[in-house]
Amino acid sequence: MAIVSSLGDIGAIRRAAVDGFARKRRWALLVPAMILAYLVYIAFAFNVPELLQRARVDNAQILLADTVSHKVHVTRDNRSGDMTVAIEGENKGTYPGNAWPAWVSRQGDATVVDLGNGHEVRFEGDTLFYGVPNVGTVEIVRGDGGIELSVPLGLPAEWVNASNSRVSITSPAARMSVTRNRSEVFRYFGGWELFFFTLDSPFHYMSWGELASSVVSGEQIREGQTNLSAMLSDFWGNAMWRHSDVAWAIFETILMAFLGTFGAAIVALPLAFLAARNFSVSLLARFGVRRLFDFLRGLDGLIWTIILSRAFGPGPLTGSLAMLITDTGTFGKLFSEALENVDKKQIEGVRSTGANTLQQCRFGVIPQVSPVILSQMLYYLESNTRSATVIGALVGGGIGLLLTQAIQTQKDWEEVTYYVVLVLIMVSAMDMFSGWLRTQLIGNQRHGKSV
Amino acid sequence: MTDVSLGGTRETDTIKAGYLADMRRKRMYSGILLVVFFVLLAAGFGLADSRNAGGFWDGLSRIFDFPAELIAEAIAKGAALPANLVRYVPAMIETINIAAVSTLLGAIAASVLSLLSTRGFARWPRLIGLFRRLMDVMRALPEIVIALVLIFVLGGGPVPAMISIAIHTAGALGKQFSEVNENADLKPVEGLASVGATWMQRMWLGVLPQVAPNYLSYALMRFEINVRASAILGFVGAGGIGEELRVAISWGTGRYDAAAAIFILLFLTIVAIDQLSSHFRHRLVGTH
Known part of the structure; x- marks a missing residue:
């Protein structure tokens, strides 16, 4: 009898186990299937197929090429006939007329641009000749009726893009375009141009070795200034890369994060006492303060940014106040939770020595909650550095502004790359700094927890 | 003495x-x-x-001017408010979808990355450092950077926002997931290894059941953050409610009823998502 019943039990247990396995197996299939179904829905909702067709692969190529290289424009103003050679076509990168790079030369009235590997462009009057090795010469004539193009046999057709008002040729060696107003040739070079010194600085024309020896040699290149300080001031005032502005922008971003985080903590701490169950003076105040925290958090940073920039105008103060307000809500909630978890005994001990309420808070409560509060604040300092980059783009301050400006002009991708690298360094540095400060102030908590 | x-x-x-x-x-x-x-x-x-x-x-002194103007207009055109709210629901859904799909993709990437960078679970123990640095870089990149670059390549719309938030999410969740992994028990993995399970099987059957509740809880918290991030990215041209908000505000005085409707919709959605997510997180990992 007993054996039969236990056998029955075993049967039931086995059935339950088998059912359990089957249920788990169904779930293991169902969850990925649901995820897949959702992704398919998203693909249609976001119109991914059309997007893939619209995607500008050429833009991506320009972007990638530009991040690691720069181009030099050789331009002929077709109205006046003036020639200019300029890095990235910018004023601040224009070579003086008597100091063109070696690959651009004057031959009588004509200007010859050597593009390397046997490719050569000649500007002669209103005509541009492009000599392609083993193929022949392309002739682009800018006439009154329009732009005429004659192409040698064997020139790859995909190089040429021509209409009556504009002819452009893209070959592996260079890119050129001719319109009514200007004829331009672009030659690409590796690396970031003029990163240290611009063309107007004497140091631009020196090699690394010469720079190093000029630092130690006594001869002053610029009167009344040591070579090192002249070098530093030229680098700092570099008009192309604006190192001083960039450094200031990084500082401004960190400043926004600093003000937002610590300002919020200072506002939130007293309010958190009102919101904590064990310290609140009245139920009504507690309810009100808690709803205030919810409201500050719920009315997202974006909305606060918009409202505040209406009142304060664009700038770093608006960004820090927006962060301050949002984080007051977050900190209020976190701090009041920490306060609700404090040990009553320490406070009673302090009270037994005759301390008043303020002293009880200072010596009974704060030492208990300060590790939690400090660690939260430092976590948020790091995450707010990243938010400050984003908010900076909205309110017009800090590195976020420089970044969006550089991206929106859509040509200086090497600057974008530079800023992105700087942002990465900035955020990682703040991460390390806040981690270091946390261990200094409250010891290694994680270690203690895992033991 | x-x-x-x-x-x-x-x-x-x-x-x-x-x-x-x-x-x-x-x-x-x-x-x-x-x-x-x-x-x-x-x-x-x-x-x-x-x-x-x-x-x-x-x-x-002017801080309440704009909200006051907004509220006054919303009240004056109170009759149009329900219609306005309904009108912006699709954009709100798009913002939520951006957040949801980027949290989903980011969480999947984060679980793989975090398993690859946890001692004891890693497929290639020598590459642990590499995967950790990769997560650090993904975490440090602000969403707006990738979003703006992708808008240049792909054109405006939700996909650039989705990709950029997913990348940041993979890094941020990857770090939190690694912390969860460190507290997971190695014994099931060793047991599975002793019967010849592949790495995939060891992770799927030995680790994921242990860490799934914590993973889900962190992913839900990240979803809350991502809803806010996708609203902000919309403001710089990545679709969804943020873009509608920018348009509505640029109309200026006289048309603030639309902006007010968007504010209300955004506020209610964020509060609702916060509440829902904290409810589910409580159920997943108990108190916290």
């Missing part, structure tokens, strides 16, 4: 004096630190104020 007790008192006196001096020094240091901190804070606010287009004290 007296000598000894006298010496003892002298000793206690020196200890007491030393202790009090120590306390005074400590208090002085923390006092100085606190003063320096507040001076820095005040100087920082002064600096930020001087760099701002409008001053703090001027703006303070």
Whole structure:
């Protein structure tokens, strides 16, 4: 009898186990299937197929090429006939007329641009000749009726893009375009141009070795200034890369994060006492303060940014106040939770020595909650550095502004790359700094927890 | 006898004096630190104020002007409010979808990355450092950077926002997931290894059941953050409610009823998602 019943039990247990396995197996299939179904829905909702067709692969190529290289424009103003050679076509990168790079030369009235590997462009009057090795010469004539193009046999057709008002040729060696107003040739070079010194600085024309020896040699290149300080001031005032502005922008971003985080903590701490169950003076105040925290958090940073920039105008103060307000809500909630978890005994001990309420808070409560509060604040300092980059783009301050400006002009991708690298360094540095400060102030908590 | 007790008192006196001096020094240091901190804070606010287009004290009186205008117009055109709310629901859904799909993709990437970078679980133990650095870089990249670059390549719309938030999410969740992994039990993995399970099987059957509740809880919290992030990215041209908000605000005075409707919709959605997610998180990992 007993054996039969236990056998029955075993049967039931086995059935339950088998059912359990089957249920788990169904779930293991169902969850990925649901995820897949959702992704398919998203693909249609976001119109991914059309997007893939619209995607500008050429833009991506320009972007990638530009991040690691720069181009030099050789331009002929077709109205006046003036020639200019300029890095990235910018004023601040224009070579003086008597100091063109070696690959651009004057031959009588004509200007010859050597593009390397046997490719050569000649500007002669209103005509541009492009000599392609083993193929022949392309002739682009800018006439009154329009732009005429004659192409040698064997020139790859995909190089040429021509209409009556504009002819452009893209070959592996260079890119050129001719319109009514200007004829331009672009030659690409590796690396970031003029990163240290611009063309107007004497140091631009020196090699690394010469720079190093000029630092130690006594001869002053610029009167009344040591070579090192002249070098530093030229680098700092570099008009192309604006190192001083960039450094200031990084500082401004960190400043926004600093003000937002610590300002919020200072506002939130007293309010958190009102919101904590064990310290609140009245139920009504507690309810009100808690709803205030919810409201500050719920009315997202974006909305606060918009409202505040209406009142304060664009700038770093608006960004820090927006962060301050949002984080007051977050900190209020976190701090009041920490306060609700404090040990009553320490406070009673302090009270037994005759301390008043303020002293009880200072010596009974704060030492208990300060590790939690400090660690939260430092976590948020790091995450707010990243938010400050984003908010900076909205309110017009800090590195976020420089970044969006550089991206929106859509040509200086090497600057974008530079800023992105700087942002990465900035955020990682703040991460390390806040981690270091946390261990200094409250010891290694994680270690203690895992033991 | 007296000598000894006298010496003892002298000793206690020196200890007491030393202790009090120590306390005074400590208090002085923390006092100085606190003063320096507040001076820095005040100087920082002064600096930020001087760099701002409008001053703090001027703006303070005007801080409620815009909300007041908004509310006044919303009330004046109260009849149009329900229609406006309905009108912006699709954009709100798009924002939520951006957040949801980027959290989903980011969480999947984060679980793989975190398993690859946890000692004991890693497929290639030598590459642990590499995967950790990869997560650090993904985490440090602000969403707006990738979004703006992708908008240049792909054109405006939700996909750039989705990809950029997913990348950041993979890094941020990857770090939290790694912390969860470190507390997971190695025994099931060893058991599975002893019966010849592949790495995939060991992770799927041995690790994921242990860590799934914590993973889900962190992913839900990240979803809340991502809803806010996708609203902000919309403001720079990545679709969804943020883009509608920018358009509505640029219409200016007289058309703020639309902006008010978007504010209300955004606020309600964020509060609802916060509540829902904290409810589910409580159920997943108990208190916290």
